[in-house]
Amino acid sequence: MADPNPLLYATLLVPVAWVAIGLLGLVRGRSVLWVGRTLFPLGALAGLALGLVALASLGAPTESLTLPLGLAQLAFHIRLDALARFFLLLIGFTSTGIGVFSAGYFRAGEGTAPGLLCLQYHVFLASMAVVVIADDAYLFLVAWETMALSSYFLVTTQHRLPEIRRAGFIYLLIAHLGAIGILLCFGVMQAGNWQFTFDAMRAAQLTPVWASTAFFLALFGFGAKAGLVPLHVWLPEAHPAAPSPVSALMSGVMLEIAVYGVLRVTFDLLHVQLWWWGLVTLGLGLFTSLFGAVFAAVQTDMKRLLAYSSIENIGILFLGVGLSIIFHAFHMSLLAALALAATLYHCLNHALSKSLLFLSTGSVLHATRERSLGKLGGLIHRMPWVAWLALVGTLAIAGLPPLNGFVSEWLLLQAFLFTPDLPHSYVNMLLPMGAAALALVAALAAYVMVKFYGVIFLGQPRERAAREAQDCGRLERIGLLWLAAGCVLLGIFPVPLLALLNNVSRGLLGASLGTQLQHWWLLTPIAPERASYSPVVFMLSTVVLVAAVVLGVRLFYHGRIRKAAPWGCGFPLLTPRMQDTAEGFGQPIRQIFEPFFRIQRALPSPFDTSPHYRVRVEDHFWYALYAPIAGLVRRISSLAGAVQQGRISVYLLYSFLTLIALLAFVL
Amino acid sequence: MNITTLITQLTEVILAVIAAPLLMGWVNQCRSWLQNRRGAGMLQPYRQIRKLFHKDAVIAAHASPLFRLVPYVQFASMCLAAAIIPSLWTGLPFAVAADTIALVGLFATARVFLALAAMDIGTAFGSMGARREMLVGFLAEPALLMVFFTASLISHSTSLPTIVETLAHGRLAIYPSLAFAGVAFLMVLLAENARIPVDNPATHLELTMIHEATVLEYSARHLALIEWSVALKLFNYTCIGLALFLPWGLAAGTHSPGDLLLAIPITGLKLLVAGFGLALIESLNAKLRIFRAPEFLATAFLLAVLGLLVHLLLGS
Numbered sequence A: 001m002a003d004p005n006p007l008l009y010a011t012l013l014v015p016v017a018w019v020a021i022g023l024l025g026l027v028r029g030r031s032v033l034w035v036g037r038t039l040f041p042l043g044a045l046a047g048l049a050l051g052l053v054a055l056a057s058l059g060a061p062t063e064s065l066t067l068p069l070g071l072a073q074l075a076f077h078i079r080l081d082a083l084a085r086f087f088l089l090l091i092g093f094t095s096t097g098i099g100v101f102s103a104g105y106f107r108a109g110e111g112t113a114p115g116l117l118c119l120q121y122h123v124f125l126a127s128m129a130v131v132v133i134a135d136d137a138y139l140f141l142v143a144w145e146t147m148a149l150s151s152y153f154l155v156t157t158q159h160r161l162p163e164i165r166r167a168g169f170i171y172l173l174i175a176h177l178g179a180i181g182i183l184l185c186f187g188v189m190q191a192g193n194w195q196f197t198f199d200a201m202r203a204a205q206l207t208p209v210w211a212s213t214a215f216f217l218a219l220f221g222f223g224a225k226a227g228l229v230p231l232h233v234w235l236p237e238a239h240p241a242a243p244s245p246v247s248a249l250m251s252g253v254m255l256e257i258a259v260y261g262v263l264r265v266t267f268d269l270l271h272v273q274l275w276w277w278g279l280v281t282l283g284l285g286l287f288t289s290l291f292g293a294v295f296a297a298v299q300t301d302m303k304r305l306l307a308y309s310s311i312e313n314i315g316i317l318f319l320g321v322g323l324s325i326i327f328h329a330f331h332m333s334l335l336a337a338l339a340l341a342a343t344l345y346h347c348l349n350h351a352l353s354k355s356l357l358f359l360s361t362g363s364v365l366h367a368t369r370e371r372s373l374g375k376l377g378g379l380i381h382r383m384p385w386v387a388w389l390a391l392v393g394t395l396a397i398a399g400l401p402p403l404n405g406f407v408s409e410w411l412l413l414q415a416f417l418f419t420p421d422l423p424h425s426y427v428n429m430l431l432p433m434g435a436a437a438l439a440l441v442a443a444l445a446a447y448v449m450v451k452f453y454g455v456i457f458l459g460q461p462r463e464r465a466a467r468e469a470q471d472c473g474r475l476e477r478i479g480l481l482w483l484a485a486g487c488v489l490l491g492i493f494p495v496p497l498l499a500l501l502n503n504v505s506r507g508l509l510g511a512s513l514g515t516q517l518q519h520w521w522l523l524t525p526i527a528p529e530r531a532s533y534s535p536v537v538f539m540l541s542t543v544v545l546v547a548a549v550v551l552g553v554r555l556f557y558h559g560r561i562r563k564a565a566p567w568g569c570g571f572p573l574l575t576p577r578m579q580d581t582a583e584g585f586g587q588p589i590r591q592i593f594e595p596f597f598r599i600q601r602a603l604p605s606p607f608d609t610s611p612h613y614r615v616r617v618e619d620h621f622w623y624a625l626y627a628p629i630a631g632l633v634r635r636i637s638s639l640a641g642a643v644q645q646g647r648i649s650v651y652l653l654y655s656f657l658t659l660i661a662l663l664a665f666v667l
Numbered sequence B: 001m002n003i004t005t006l007i008t009q010l011t012e013v014i015l016a017v018i019a020a021p022l023l024m025g026w027v028n029q030c031r032s033w034l035q036n037r038r039g040a041g042m043l044q045p046y047r048q049i050r051k052l053f054h055k056d057a058v059i060a061a062h063a064s065p066l067f068r069l070v071p072y073v074q075f076a077s078m079c080l081a082a083a084i085i086p087s088l089w090t091g092l093p094f095a096v097a098a099d100t101i102a103l104v105g106l107f108a109t110a111r112v113f114l115a116l117a118a119m120d121i122g123t124a125f126g127s128m129g130a131r132r133e134m135l136v137g138f139l140a141e142p143a144l145l146m147v148f149f150t151a152s153l154i155s156h157s158t159s160l161p162t163i164v165e166t167l168a169h170g171r172l173a174i175y176p177s178l179a180f181a182g183v184a185f186l187m188v189l190l191a192e193n194a195r196i197p198v199d200n201p202a203t204h205l206e207l208t209m210i211h212e213a214t215v216l217e218y219s220a221r222h223l224a225l226i227e228w229s230v231a232l233k234l235f236n237y238t239c240i241g242l243a244l245f246l247p248w249g250l251a252a253g254t255h256s257p258g259d260l261l262l263a264i265p266i267t268g269l270k271l272l273v274a275g276f277g278l279a280l281i282e283s284l285n286a287k288l289r290i291f292r293a294p295e296f297l298a299t300a301f302l303l304a305v306l307g308l309l310v311h312l313l314l315g316s
Helices: A006-024 A032-056 A082-105 A114-133 A137-158 A162-189 A198-203 A208-226 A234-241 A244-269 A275-297 A302-329 A333-368 A384-397 A404-416 A427-457 A474-492 A494-509 A535-556 A582-592 A620-643 A648-666 B003-034 B044-054 B065-084 B100-121 B124-155 B160-169 B176-192 B220-245 B257-284 B290-314
Strands: A063-070 A075-080 A561-564 A597-602 A614-619 B057-060
Touching: A006 A032, A006 A063, A006 A075, A006 A114, A032 A082, A032 A114, A075 A082, A075 A114, A075 A137, A075 A198, A082 A114, A082 A244, A082 A333, A082 A474, A082 A494, A114 A137, A114 A244, A137 A162, A137 A198, A137 A234, A137 A244, A162 A208, A162 A234, A162 A244, A198 A244, A208 A244, A208 A275, A208 A302, A234 A244, A234 A302, A244 A302, A244 A333, A244 A494, A275 A302, A275 A427, A275 A582, A302 A333, A302 A404, A302 A427, A333 A384, A333 A404, A333 A427, A333 A474, A333 A494, A384 A404, A384 A427, A384 A474, A404 A427, A404 A474, A404 B100, A427 A582, A427 B100, A427 B124, A427 B290, A474 A494, A474 A535, A535 B065, A535 B220, A582 B124, A582 B290, A597 A620, A614 A620, B003 B044, B003 B065, B003 B220, B003 B257, B044 B220, B057 B065, B057 B220, B065 B100, B065 B220, B100 B124, B100 B160, B100 B220, B124 B160, B124 B176, B124 B290, B160 B220, B176 B220, B176 B290, B220 B257
Parallel strands: A561 B057
Antiparallel strands: A063 A075, A597 A614
16 A cells, blocks of 8 residues: 555544544533633634645545554554545535534533533534545444434433423434444445455445345435435424534534435445436435425424425435436446536535524524524514525525525536436436426425525514524624635536546546536536536626616616605504414415325314414324334334333343253254 | 627627517507507606606615615616527627526526515515515426426527527427427416416506515615516516527527628517517406416426427427
8 A cells, every 4th residue: 555645644633633622522511611612613623624635635546544443353444535535525614614603602501511512513523524434334334323323412402301302312213223224235235255344345246136235225224314205204303403503513414424325335335236226316316305395385493494405405415316326327427427516516515505504593593592483583684694694595505596506406407408318218208307396396495495584584573582682793603604605605616616526426437527627617517518607707797787787876866765664555553473474485385285294274263262373284204104113113012011020030030041042052 | 709799799688678668668558459548658668767766765664785785686687687598699608607597597586586675674565475476486487497498408508599599590390399388488478577367567456466565665766676677577588488489580690790680670570579469468368366376387387398298209
């Protein structure tokens, strides 16, 4: 092995530093000054270093290292290729913003002590980084489980509330179901060699049946972590329960790590063998994204809304992965690279913009103590920093040009335009319909985001808490600003990043968009005459035009303004309560997509003295899928309960019988 | 980019901005004639805009800066859209920067900003308008995208001038897929421009308003800009329709001054006919109930998807 690059050690140092920072949090765990103002900024700095190192070494050759740690026969293997480096970059840069924000966010007296929280938070970060660089199944699973456990403790920060413990339980349950899937997947992929390094798995020859088994186990395992329907149920429970920086980290980074897992297993370890894997992934992705978008539109809790929006984005990511698999399996490498680039780009977009939005809900929560959309409103006046920065995230998630969300959507739609060229007579007809569904999802996302932003930040305050809100502190502003700047930069300069992403696609697919990206300002993924998009020109001309119109109007006419009460259409008793609530804003979607929901509604009768309107919108999956399974488990466990007598003599008898049975087995 | 293309680009945008209220005036005039009224004349929108510019702006006391920014964003986005759409000729260097998908995104941006501005004041009508505007938008936008997809699959490009060049220069073939797409596009045009049967541009009855409810709080120069951008939007959509489905007479792919000059009266004539057609549709139909609007738009979406499928099945 060649002498490893010093950057490899720098990369390794960051997770170690994170764990060390976390442990330091225990020293003076109740001091906000120490934990908040010192350790969290240090963690953010380490994240920045990780991001920069990954950025600098993205084009470097693959490096691997065997650590002098681990099991007797299986030392920890570490490998840094372009894919791993890209995800390290994502973890690093996103956690920088979240870390700085957390420095100002966490306060004493909110559930878990700050020091312990600091430990859990940084262990969570470190475990995610290790998942990405692990090169054997053992280290991968250890890191994966550490990630699940540390995030579980972060979710249940406010563990005194029963509904938060319940949310944490559901999260842990699904995380472990997924982990079983991944474990079995590695078991299949070692193909009877009992070699658990990824190198051995790369070399293993699997029959199509076993390869498909491994693929679907991986899809199940990583899909559970990502929130692929029907394994999405933990997301809308866990996100509102977790503190906002933790939601940001889980939604912005951890979900993307699950996508990393799928990419690693499918492209790197299994070498994509069958095209219909892609079709299944794409179908699941499409359904997930539509499902997420529709449910997001009817939510009334701002963090639940964002959780469903994350489900939608995860759907879009899996759709991109599926498209890439299909193209790759049919040896259309350039298009596979295009779909992969769109997917990875969307990963980064979602990491930045969703973290930004989750963090801004954190600021709103701190300022108003209110999570319900129906009690907020008008915060743009009281919290201008949060409001304007959240606007950037809102427009980015809604996929509007010239911000970053649009770039990945554009790339994905371009990739869809080539599906009619696929050499398979049904698929090439069916897939363009996927583009129609994607377009619908993108348009719905805009609806959801208008609701999110409009109800929270615009209009008039609906309750007193929103009227007396205070803007967030300086550290929080810097954190938000960092993420918003990332959204804008990725939106305006996609070409340099796509050029870097070529390293990833070259490593995974053996093809890249390299020759197509000639101009730094013009995005031409396939050919200039086929499609081109230049966000820089777009942005500049918008800004210049807006400025010109403003100046022109001032110059030729005047800028006089009179303030007055809003026009009430002749109705004198207009109050802020008459604005659309979240409920009202989502009503059209609830009506159009009625079959998606399980709705219980109680309408007041005209004779009620104190009329109440109640509506519960729930997920069919709870009742159709999870409740029967839970019932079955309960029945089995009550049967098994028969052996539980509670007397020590009986238990001793069990041990005795077991020993006899084992002896009989051995002899 | 040379100086000629720069001139054609600028001329095209400026002509669009100037002519847009005229198209609006013509449609209104035709409607008046069809309803046996004398009408206010084709130049009425110009007078209206001029009057509004001279007035003092009255703004709700608790409006945020976003509210005052939105009319400018609206106007600028519609100007940008005009720069991409080959209404007269296809020599548009700016179209390199934004293709049809970006055009759809641009319309979506304008719509989202308008909805946000409507919610900013916090009156019941504003947020109702925002909700309805987004409802119409989220069904109309994918339909529009699918129409463009069908056209892009025919011409192997998503750049609007290239699409139009291909369609204009193609052998005089009839594309069955474009027939479906054309009907879908017409429905999208009606919905997106707040025309009957989805919305009534002349209504002032609050409960039926969609677009009008979103701009209820604007006055004076802000309203002037909004009205102007509404006219420009109608102009843009009409030009997209003419360029995609009736591209004859466009100066496609040529730079000879004769062709370019000839394109102006031809396009003007086509716009007059299209405006009359629009007025005819509006006079012959009644406004749908708001609950029926999603069905109307879902039909448009399905027709657009059907057009795509027909293209894939027949390969044309």
